[in-house]
Amino acid sequence: YAIIGSGITGASIAYKLLAKEPHAQILMLEARQASSGATGRNGGHCRACRYSSLASDLRKFGKEEALKLDMLEEENVANLGKLIKELGIKCDLREVESVDIWTDQEKFADVLELLNKRQDVFDGKMRESVLKKYKIWTRDEARKELLVPEAVGAVSFPAYALSPYKLVCGLLEILLKKGINLQTNTPVVEVYRMNSGQGTAKWIVHTLERGQVLADKVILATNAYTAALYPPLAHFIIPTRSQIAAVRPGSNIVGNAALKRTCGMSAGDYMQSRAEGSSGAEDIIIGGGRRFGSNGEQPVLDDTTIHPNISKFLLSAAAKYFGRENWGEDGETIQEWTGIMGYTLDSEPVIGEAPGQDGLWICAGFNGHGRLSGWFQEFKC
Numbered sequence: 001y002a003i004i005g006s007g008i009t010g011a012s013i014a015y016k017l018l019a020k021e022p023h024a025q026i027l028m029l030e031a032r033q034a035s036s037g038a039t040g041r042n043g044g045h046c047r048a049c050r051y052s053s054l055a056s057d058l059r060k061f062g063k064e065e066a067l068k069l070d071m072l073e074e075e076n077v078a079n080l081g082k083l084i085k086e087l088g089i090k091c092d093l094r095e096v097e098s099v100d101i102w103t104d105q106e107k108f109a110d111v112l113e114l115l116n117k118r119q120d121v122f123d124g125k126m127r128e129s130v131l132k133k134y135k136i137w138t139r140d141e142a143r144k145e146l147l148v149p150e151a152v153g154a155v156s157f158p159a160y161a162l163s164p165y166k167l168v169c170g171l172l173e174i175l176l177k178k179g180i181n182l183q184t185n186t187p188v189v190e191v192y193r194m195n196s197g198q199g200t201a202k203w204i205v206h207t208l209e210r211g212q213v214l215a216d217k218v219i220l221a222t223n224a225y226t227a228a229l230y231p232p233l234a235h236f237i238i239p240t241r242s243q244i245a246a247v248r249p250g251s252n253i254v255g256n257a258a259l260k261r262t263c264g265m266s267a268g269d270y271m272q273s274r275a276e277g278s279s280g281a282e283d284i285i286i287g288g289g290r291r292f293g294s295n296g297e298q299p300v301l302d303d304t305t306i307h308p309n310i311s312k313f314l315l316s317a318a319a320k321y322f323g324r325e326n327w328g329e330d331g332e333t334i335q336e337w338t339g340i341m342g343y344t345l346d347s348e349p350v351i352g353e354a355p356g357q358d359g360l361w362i363c364a365g366f367n368g369h370g371r372l373s374g375w376f377q378e379f380k381c
Helices: 008-020 048-061 062-086 105-122 141-144 164-177 223-230 309-321
Strands: 002-004 027-029 094-102 135-137 153-161 181-183 188-193 203-207 212-215 218-220 237-247 260-266 270-273 286-289 331-342 350-353 360-364
Touching: 002 008, 008 164, 027 188, 048 062, 048 105, 062 105, 062 153, 062 164, 062 331, 094 105, 094 270, 105 153, 105 223, 135 141, 141 153, 164 181, 181 223, 223 237, 223 331, 223 360, 237 309, 270 309
Parallel strands: 002 027, 002 218, 027 181, 094 260, 218 360
Antiparallel strands: 094 153, 135 153, 188 203, 203 212, 237 286, 237 331, 260 270, 270 286, 350 360
16 A cells, blocks of 8 residues: 555554554655645644534435434544554643634524434434533623633534644554565655556555565545646646744633534634643634635645734634633744645545546545544445
8 A cells, every 4th residue: 555645644644554454564655754735734623513514414425314414524533542542642632622613693592403303303313412412602691701702602422632733643553563664755756557458466666766566456635736736627626825923822811611522613613722741732723714715715726825814814813702801911932834725515525436446545635624524434446
């Protein structure tokens, strides 16, 4: 096997393959450093919140498939947390209450309707603890306990928070001990089928400076960059840049219990505080603001720069959400960075063997939800 990409997708596939084939020969090729792409740069949410997609899931797939998608997320969260504990990977894993906060009354009313519909549609078809895991916060509760003055309501549920970079690096260390061959700083520039009569391998993987590799099966775990190696997806997977900032909490909110939760905010913004005992403990990681960038930061492949308009928003976003009185004087901005996600035209990932390309597999297009979608329960190829 040749796996291209060393993020959560590539690492989880390698782990699953070795679990089924302990003696499999696996070469993992990474263009830069291990887990240096979007996996290692994201904010660290690990939560199952498919309720927000229920309407589109029912419309596109029907009740049975919508149920499977909901349960897939639930199982991925539970199994990933369980595996991290079993393997002893030190990645700042912690159980948290994750909360989606709404500031628009009409949108919050739609959310409540979705939650009621979810309970009606899935009643008797999933565990009661999963069916009724969502807690609804009233306007007054959200404003008083979550400290968001503009809140009209909220929805919370159990989740995890973690360091994705530490998770993947820890998993890669285990995989290296099991015999995988990880080669970093090895960009792949082309993947093409071998001519008949050239041997038993089916594919040639051509690297920029380190020659060619022959492989029976090739797995593209390249998310936003997949079209460079499989051009038919050029117009389907849209490279989308996300921007994140790490800031010190305001003077009035330091140590407040409200910061123990991870938060999903309006327009896709999100925040969480770093775990106690970790580097940067209690610093707030806040991401989002793509609407203030250029064309929603699409299509963008450059993760070496930040957008000044988004930067301006992120540095004031926490104070805006919590209100100046709750927030206090601004804390120091520690760092800003960007990462490239892969968004698809139908908002669903691309997973499976490429049509008519025996042995070429693709796992990409996770729409900013790769900590769950990219962790595979099963992978067969």
